[in-house]
Amino acid sequence: MKAAITDESLELPMYGLSEAALYLRLPIKTLEYWVFGQGSIKPLIKAAGREPRALSFMNLLECHMLAAMRSVYDLKVSKIRRAVAHLSTANGYAHPLIQKPLFTNRMDILIKEIDGILNISRKSKLGQYEIPEIVGVHLERIEYDKKTFKFYPFVRQRAADEPKVIVISPKVGFGKPVIAGTGISTAVIASRFNARESVPELAQEYGLTEAQIEEAIRWETRAVAA
Secondary structure (H helix, E strand, O other), X not given: OOOOOOOHHHHOOOEOHHHHXXXXXXXHHHHHHHHHOEOOEOOXXXXXXXXXXXXXXXXXXXXXXXXXXXXXXXXXHHHHHHHHHHHHHHOOOOOHHHHOXXXXXXXXXXXXXOOEEEEOOOOEEEOOOXXXXXXXXXXXXXXXXXXXXXXXXXXXOOOOXXXXXXXXXXXXXXXXXXXXXXXXXXXXXXXXXXXXXXXXXXXXXXXXXXXXXXHHHHHHHHHHHO
């Protein structure tokens, strides 16, 4: 993804640590380690806010991609750290996990250069060969449209067939989860359902399908359970 980041709202500290952990379906301690480090260990991602602690929308996307590297490819944090440092220093990327297409051979992190494949987690060049894109299914959950990003979080599982019903964007609903294509808050849907309004009633009132209503409720229910 090579989109220029020109929307200032993408960099605002909008999400508290616990809120971001819920949206990303990550343990809060894991997220805290990635974004704020631990003791003398520096963070992998530069948080938008430190006092109070808060993440920007771009931080949210970075952590989403970092989750792919760790959960799908089981890449070591030390290698991810070297790759991020290389891209930040050599290319000047503020958000390298989002701004540069990355690849992997399931051992290292690679980028395509004019003269070949560069291994940026070991700082050595490799020969040309077939390599899978590192982000795969996770990257498909991020869309760039009209100079801003949209993030479709996983609701049930990290899988290619997960529907894109829930969306998070700094331009819609103050950056909170809404039903895609609308400004309808998932939290509002869930609260009304919990107040004993039925799925068919809610679907009719909002002009949505029952499947959309059910996904909003499922999203909020999983958030509470987490």
